[in-house]
Amino acid sequence: DIIKNEYKFEEILKHELLWCLSCIKYHSTQKSVDHIRTLKTDIMKCPLLIECLKESALKWIEENSTDDWQYKVASDKKLLYPYPSFSAALLAYLRSLVRRPIAKMLFVLEKLSVTKTFISISQKKRNDILITFLRTIFLDPKVLNTNELLEPRPDQYVMPELFYDLKFPFSYYFMKKINEFRTTWEDELAKLRENPENCDDDQRLSHDVFENAVRGFNFITVIVANDADKKDSELLARLLQQHIGKDK
Known part of the structure; x- marks a missing residue:
């Protein structure tokens, strides 16, 4: 609640963003330097x-x-003494807390080649289906899984x-x-080849x-088959229909 009411998440993110990006080891090229600068x-x-990061x-x-993290700050000399006031020590602790999940999430986003495209498409194509889709996928812990990552x-x-x-x-x-x-x-x-009626003379599946089989093997359903909500499948189907057409 204190991040929502007293310390703005956006200000903490702005302050810690470069550190979070520094936790990602890119290849040492000018392109990487430019990419980091652009992301920042x-x-x-x-x-x-x-909003999704928050x-x-x-x-x-x-x-x-x-719940007793404020007491932890107040009672720990290492957390309290470097700062001129208790509120400054609290803010520093909050920043260190917030940047841990942010650094991990940004790495996963970058590894999946998401960040740049997410920013671009969310700003250019403002439709409700797209925004709902992006939020749903982003907030899905199976997609943005940071559980196995070391501390940043x-x-x-x-x-x-x-x-x-x-x-x-x-x-x-x-x-x-x-x-x-x-x-x-x-x-x-x-399985289809096991039935001779499905094959042509050279034992290959007939064209029809x-x-x-292609039409019946709905890859959208396959993608969300494991532990997914039906509405996620419907959402993805509607979105793809908008972008690639119903008949493709």
């Missing part, structure tokens, strides 16, 4: 991203901090060599999910059978 500016210009960070703090410090999280310049947020996540179900798709085709 553009993140603070994206209300939707700030909601996720506050949830993490609620789950990982205790400078250069803690190493970026992979391949960094995708994608046109739609979370595309890389969905591509990975689709790829995970390749075995399911191959098993489906194998294969096309029916």
